Amino acid sequence: MKVLVTGTTGQLASSLIELAAPLRDIELIAVGRPEFDLTQPVPMREAIVAARPDVVISAAAYTAVDRAEDEPALAHAVNVVGAACIAEAAAKLGVPIIHLSTDYVFSGDGRGPHREDDETRPGTFYGATKLEGERAVASITPRHIILRTSWVYSPFGNNFVKTMLRLAESRDTLTVVSDQYGNPTSALDLATAILEIARQPQRDRFGLYHLAGTGETNWSGFARHILAVSRANGGPSATVQDIASADYPTRARRPADSRLCTEKFEKTFGRRLPAWQTSAETVVRRLLRAGQWPKIPEGQPQV
Numbered sequence: 001m002k003v004l005v006t007g008t009t010g011q012l013a014s015s016l017i018e019l020a021a022p023l024r025d026i027e028l029i030a031v032g033r034p035e036f037d038l039t040q041p042v043p044m045r046e047a048i049v050a051a052r053p054d055v056v057i058s059a060a061a062y063t064a065v066d067r068a069e070d071e072p073a074l075a076h077a078v079n080v081v082g083a084a085c086i087a088e089a090a091a092k093l094g095v096p097i098i099h100l101s102t103d104y105v106f107s108g109d110g111r112g113p114h115r116e117d118d119e120t121r122p123g124t125f126y127g128a129t130k131l132e133g134e135r136a137v138a139s140i141t142p143r144h145i146i147l148r149t150s151w152v153y154s155p156f157g158n159n160f161v162k163t164m165l166r167l168a169e170s171r172d173t174l175t176v177v178s179d180q181y182g183n184p185t186s187a188l189d190l191a192t193a194i195l196e197i198a199r200q201p202q203r204d205r206f207g208l209y210h211l212a213g214t215g216e217t218n219w220s221g222f223a224r225h226i227l228a229v230s231r232a233n234g235g236p237s238a239t240v241q242d243i244a245s246a247d248y249p250t251r252a253r254r255p256a257d258s259r260l261c262t263e264k265f266e267k268t269f270g271r272r273l274p275a276w277q278t279s280a281e282t283v284v285r286r287l288l289r290a291g292q293w294p295k296i297p298e299g300q301p302q303v
């Protein structure tokens, strides 16, 4: 079967490309910049229709949470108009779309874990555009599986794991916020689950789901685990000191508790993602083996 993914360099798209490469039953086609830009979604929509995939995975997004506050039009163009155009292509072909969304649709002021039908109230422009994107996709085609995920990391792109390793190379102590709770999710785990869904997109499974790594932590707990694994494997290490979000002001205010309840996904698809600690260990060890982690991303590393 042909599976098309939007984005060619993102964490999830890269994970899908890597995992699908050895598979005989899946031909993965990745479309993205520079040829296809979601701010010019019509050519992308036409390219998708012309490729005639059996399933579309809408993974590309404007994910710069802080910058979105200052570039609302661009974030909206990509996350709402772009997402809608991808859904239109899937609808035109009559094939299912698997669309990615975020825990940041929740304000995080209440207590998690959040269920799919809990009240959404994004506190960031990024979260607001992702929520509007979800709604656009759902209104364009009933053949949708919308997956809200959280705190994504992987061997690819920029993410919190790489940032912690990089910072630990040059600092003895890292200060990390300890009052924001969530579920770290390996893009490789997410991609594995998505490929499985793509193989069997039954009608009675269409809908909105939460899908994230099993277990929960806060950012400083996540950092401690990353650095403990790194230390045990001869990589960089540092002491992690807890700080409050109030002491680490960011342009966009992050949810305090954006934990996702994944029960609905587990009941429907009969599986859950591995424990976040195990998957984080796999990614840290892989990064250490590769011996490199790209430069620290601009601004806050959290999405």
Ligand SMILES: NC(=O)C1=CN([C@@H]2O[C@H](COP(=O)(O)OP(=O)(O)OC[C@H]3O[C@@H](n4cnc5c(N)ncnc54)[C@H](O)[C@@H]3O)[C@@H](O)[C@H]2O)C=CC1
Pocket: 007, 008, 009, 010, 011, 012, 013, 032, 033, 036, 037, 038, 039, 058, 059, 060, 061, 062, 063, 078, 100, 101, 102, 103, 130, 148, 149, 150, 151, 152, 153, 157, 158, 187, 302, 303
């Ligand atoms: N990274 C995270 O922590 C989280 C991500 N998500 C969602 O999961 C999905 C996958 O995220 P990641 O792979 O981590 O994101 P990423 O930031 O690693 O990759 C985003 C991809 O979108 C592409 N993109 C951005 N603007 C584009 C445009 N104008 N035209 C074409 N492509 C464009 C980028 O080139 C990149 O390939 C996204 O929908 C994101 O909103 C949800 C929760 C957390």
